[in-house]
Amino acid sequence: MSSDSAAVAIDTGDLPFGGGMLALVRPALDLLEPGGVLAVLTRQAHAIDEFGTWCKVEHHELLESANQPGGVTRILLRKGSLGAPRGKLEDGLDLKSHNQRLEASQMLAAVPLPLTADPGTGFAPRGARVEPGGPVYPYTINDLAHAAPPDIAQLYDQAISAQWNADTDIEWGKIKPLPRPMQRALGQVFTFLAENELSALYVPSRFIARLHPHYVETAQFLATQMMDEARHIDVFLKRARIGGGGVGISHATTSASLHSLLVLEDFTEAAFLLSVLGEGTFLDLLRYIETHAPDEVTADIVRRARADETRHVHFGMSHVKHALASDPTMYTRLEAAVRKRSATLAGVGGVPYAVQDSLTILAAGGNDPASVAKGHNAFRELMEVMHDNRVKRLLTAGFSPAQAQTLSDLHTPNFM
Amino acid sequence: MADETILLGAVAYDAKVVPIWEGIREHFKKQQVPMDFCLFSNYERQVESLLAGHIDIAWNTPLAHVRVKRRTQGKSLSLGMRDSDRDFKARIIVRKEAGIKTLNDLHGKTLAVGSRDSTQARILPLHFLQEQGVNLAQVKLTAFDTDVGKHGDTGTSEIDVLKALHEGRAQAGTVGDLIWVLEQAAGRIDTAKLEVLWTTPGFDHCMFDALPGAEASKLEAFKRGLFAMKWENPEHRRILELEGLKEWLPPREEGYQSLAKALDEQGGW
Numbered sequence: 001m002s003s004d005s006a007a008v009a010i011d012t013g014d015l016p017f018g019g020g021m022l023a024l025v026r027p028a029l030d031l032l033e034p035g036g037v038l039a040v041l042t043r044q045a046h047a048i049d050e051f052g053t054w055c056k057v058e059h060h061e062l063l064e065s066a067n068q069p070g071g072v073t074r075i076l077l078r079k080g081s082l083g084a085p086r087g088k089l090e091d092g093l094d095l096k097s098h099n100q101r102l103e104a105s106q107m108l109a110a111v112p113l114p115l116t117a118d119p120g121t122g123f124a125p126r127g128a129r130v131e132p133g134g135p136v137y138p139y140t141i142n143d144l145a146h147a148a149p150p151d152i153a154q155l156y157d158q159a160i161s162a163q164w165n166a167d168t169d170i171e172w173g174k175i176k177p178l179p180r181p182m183q184r185a186l187g188q189v190f191t192f193l194a195e196n197e198l199s200a201l202y203v204p205s206r207f208i209a210r211l212h213p214h215y216v217e218t219a220q221f222l223a224t225q226m227m228d229e230a231r232h233i234d235v236f237l238k239r240a241r242i243g244g245g246g247v248g249i250s251h252a253t254t255s256a257s258l259h260s261l262l263v264l265e266d267f268t269e270a271a272f273l274l275s276v277l278g279e280g281t282f283l284d285l286l287r288y289i290e291t292h293a294p295d296e297v298t299a300d301i302v303r304r305a306r307a308d309e310t311r312h313v314h315f316g317m318s319h320v321k322h323a324l325a326s327d328p329t330m331y332t333r334l335e336a337a338v339r340k341r342s343a344t345l346a347g348v349g350g351v352p353y354a355v356q357d358s359l360t361i362l363a364a365g366g367n368d369p370a371s372v373a374k375g376h377n378a379f380r381e382l383m384e385v386m387h388d389n390r391v392k393r394l395l396t397a398g399f400s401p402a403q404a405q406t407l408s409d410l411h412t413p414n415f416m
Numbered sequence: 417m418a419d420e421t422i423l424l425g426a427v428a429y430d431a432k433v434v435p436i437w438e439g440i441r442e443h444f445k446k447q448q449v450p451m452d453f454c455l456f457s458n459y460e461r462q463v464e465s466l467l468a469g470h471i472d473i474a475w476n477t478p479l480a481h482v483r484v485k486r487r488t489q490g491k492s493l494s495l496g497m498r499d500s501d502r503d504f505k506a507r508i509i510v511r512k513e514a515g516i517k518t519l520n521d522l523h524g525k526t527l528a529v530g531s532r533d534s535t536q537a538r539i540l541p542l543h544f545l546q547e548q549g550v551n552l553a554q555v556k557l558t559a560f561d562t563d564v565g566k567h568g569d570t571g572t573s574e575i576d577v578l579k580a581l582h583e584g585r586a587q588a589g590t591v592g593d594l595i596w597v598l599e600q601a602a603g604r605i606d607t608a609k610l611e612v613l614w615t616t617p618g619f620d621h622c623m624f625d626a627l628p629g630a631e632a633s634k635l636e637a638f639k640r641g642l643f644a645m646k647w648e649n650p651e652h653r654r655i656l657e658l659e660g661l662k663e664w665l666p667p668r669e670e671g672y673q674s675l676a677k678a679l680d681e682q683g684g685w
Binding site for chain 2: 016017022046049053056057059082083133134
């Protein structure tokens with residue numbers, strides 16, 4: 001039997017109408033297109049009465065009923081069009097596992113992403129036939145160009161296998177108390193990191209509910225991104241508080257910068273500003289902290305976080321590159337988004353002082369003046385590295401050298 | 417200038433009646449048909465209000481419909497009905513263990529029936545049983561007179577009948593075929609215990625009624641708005657589902673003859 005069968009026959013034995021017969025009749029009807037004919041064999045004498053009413057309620061057409069030898073009645077009905085699910089029946093899919101694994105990318109290959117999606121299909125999974133008449137959902141990201149880059153399933157698969165445990169994977173027991181200046185600097189650095197990661201947790205969450213579920217791999221990836229951020233917030237705050245320290249200052253500059261991310265209404269703009277520019281810049285910051293970490297556990301924490309953030313940057317780059325290739329207005333829109341954000345942040349000043357000072361002390365390894373001079377240089381170099389790498393990422397994403405230079409210059413002094 | 421707004425009466429048999437008519441009013445507005453509704457607590461009051469000219473149109477049960485017909489000497493105007501209102505039937509359901517194989521076997525047994533103003537659960541099944549030669553004086557009736565005034569709209573008395581049958585408080589019972597089939601389709605009937613003994617002839621259900629002197633332009637506008645509702649339209653479907661239909665259909669009168677006869681016999685006018 002296939003979805004376009006013109007006629008299907010089923011034998012319902014002596015099942016009563018309300019005692020199981022419909023469990024055979026309704027799936028058989030689902031295999032038919034409207035207008036197709038279903039023959040039902042039954043040994044229930046009364047079934048025809050119930051069928052008459054049921055067909056009326058469901059708007060199928062009862063064609064005939066005929067007695068056959070052996071007390072069997074054959075009922076013929078024509079499937080009505082009212083309420084018939086739309087779409088083609090998915091049948092015969094046979095996903096194959098490899099080495100006991102079945103990845104999202106294999107499923108995506110078997111059931112490809114559509115170019116556009118209809119918000120009227122609600123939460124119906126991609127490929128499901130949809131009964132008409134459901135409400136229109138408030139999705140605003142309904143096309144492939146703005147919803148999902150081509151490698152989204154691979155990114156999700158990678159994210160799933162790279163998850164780690166903030167409780168058990170970090171050797172918390174090996175952390176030793178630090179001299180007070182270092183402990184305060186470290187507390188401030190991790191306060192700043194946690195604050196930024198909170199925004200990276202909240203910003204993607206705003207777009208999941210706007211994304212059409214036919215692009216669920218993007219929602220699934222964003223869910224891993226949010227889980228990553230949740231874990232980072234967890235380990236960063238633990239590191240700030242273990243060993244006698246505590247959290248530091250939240251600056252107005254940071255707050256203004258992160259607020260401008262939270263209020264973004266466009267998914268691609270958010271992916272660009274948060275993941276490409278923000279998290280991209282954070283990769284350099286995390287590498288700096290790892291290089292100057294006072295102990296191996298702290299280095300391990302930021303190394304792990306950086307591996308996660310690299311995936312987020314990869315997603316952002318892939319998303320933006322895909323959108324730029326599909327939508328010719330995208331360059332202008334993204335540049336405008338950066339300019340608008342920069343205008344919003346005009347006057348907030350440079351890198352927040354407590355962040356700058358703590359990064360300097362961290363690189364100095366303490367607060368004796370000679371070391372602090374070295375730390376100061378390291379911090380200045382960090383600013384240059386961040387700028388250079390931002391430009392490289394912008395070039396990779398598809399911007400021209402001049403655009404890349406301008407956009408990098410306009411980036412927030414808050415890094416994210 | 418006369419008010420062009422069509423005033424429609426409906427009975428508030430359930431809380432969903434409000435969203436149904438709010439939705440239909442909204443749909444009529446989009447069709448440029450001004451319409452408003454007022455809700456009655458029972459069909460008797462609604463019929464009196466229609467006859468007194470307080471409302472233009474009444475959404476009536478079959479009982480209210482035939483009463484309006486009778487009170488207007490057959491001149492009242494019928495405007496439309498649901499697809500589900502046509503060819504209604506009632507069922508005589510029996511407990512399998514009760515040994516009731518023919519209608520005559522009902523004598524001496526307990527028959528659960530619905531509300532006294534329910535066409536499908538009491539008035540017509542009893543009429544048809546009598547027509548088939550059942551002597552009702554020899555049948556013990558257990559009546560579920562719930563929601564009197566609502567003419568069986570709530571379906572509560574039919575659910576009560578099915579419950580009494582499932583629990584063995586009656587050996588037989590009368591319900592409308594819609595409830596019987598929908599309860600089965602929803603998997604709520606124990607077919608090991610209950611079966612159909614007999615099905616009555618068909619009869620029709622609800623109808624939009626207007627008085628013979630109603631303004632023709634209002635009635636035309638009403639029909640235009642009503643028949644523009646489509647199942648495929650999500651906004652319409654929500655309302656149609658609540659009201660229990662897939663399509664509005666033109667009226668027909670022949671489906672109410674048995675009810676008029678039953679009311680004559682039972683003194684039910």
